[in-house]
Amino acid sequence: MSAERHPDHAPLELEHFLPYRLSILSNAVSQAIADDYQRRFDLSMTEWRVMAVLARFDGLSAREVAERTLMDKVAVSRALAKLVEAGWVTRATHDGDKRRSVLGLSEAGWAIHEVVAPMARAHERNLLEKLDEEERTWLLRILDKLQAIEPK
Amino acid sequence: MSAERHPDHAPLELEHFLPYRLSILSNAVSQAIADDYQRRFDLSMTEWRVMAVLARFDGLSAREVAERTLMDKVAVSRALAKLVEAGWVTRATHDGDKRRSVLGLSEAGWAIHEVVAPMARAHERNLLEKLDEEERTWLLRILDKLQAIEPK
DNA sequence: GCGTTATAGTTACATATGAAACCAATTGCA
């Protein structure tokens, strides 16, 4: 075998390195969305994610929120402190297990959600519009495959 | 038009929301790689990225490193402080412009690079192996398209 | 030449994040 184009130890070309590209793209996308609701509601990405899962699953405990968002429990605890303080999330104690909290969106929380969810969807749509139908299909399929493995 | 499947204001399903999926995947991938070299060399992701571009482009200034890595100059400054201190990067002053630094990998830096670059490539290969040839082609094409836009 | 403006890089401060220690309530089981 002769001259390899990319000997294993040769300098990485970051701009062609898949993990780097994913990271750049992902940050650009998430940041663009977060900028929006951050400015309008002083809502961080982690806080928004908590609200999003509570919108779907009312009555979760903090641990369950952490599972659903893949955030760690400290991050969830902090997000909840702020959200409850802001009056966007309600917190009660579980009957029969006083450790657990029972969480949900308040009226005000739902109002925020009604604004932010469409904003988030619009950003996603905007992104997907850069692709044609075939590409979109492949992208979803590829993501499924890659994600099926990673979260070992 | 009747019952929309996803009214714009309905709760987001995070696990199907593209920006969220990208974020999860990207973090999992980058973190898996970083864990490796972090433990072995006490090297952060930002520091490794700086080393990677210096391996390819010897003699860059800090600002140029920032451009190539898409990091901001403060992050680069901090990474360089650590890398120079560790003896992995050399820093001189540019002739004719005393503001500029002239950066490069030291012998020790190259030695690290010889270990880390193959590690990084192995992770990437491992990831791409989850896909078949057709999927890989589409993935690159899709990334090109999505990235062509974002960095507005 | 000389004051203004711009640029390279660092420092300082404020905020975010993660790991470990911690408290309280619950469960398991001898």
Add this chain to the structure above:
DNA sequence: TGCAATTGGTTTCATATGTAACTATAACGC
């Protein structure tokens, strides 16, 4: 029962990161 181990959640501390202010040098306009 009663005590050891587990679990839900918060607090603490150490580190990371971003923004703005700052220092030093260089470039520009006149």
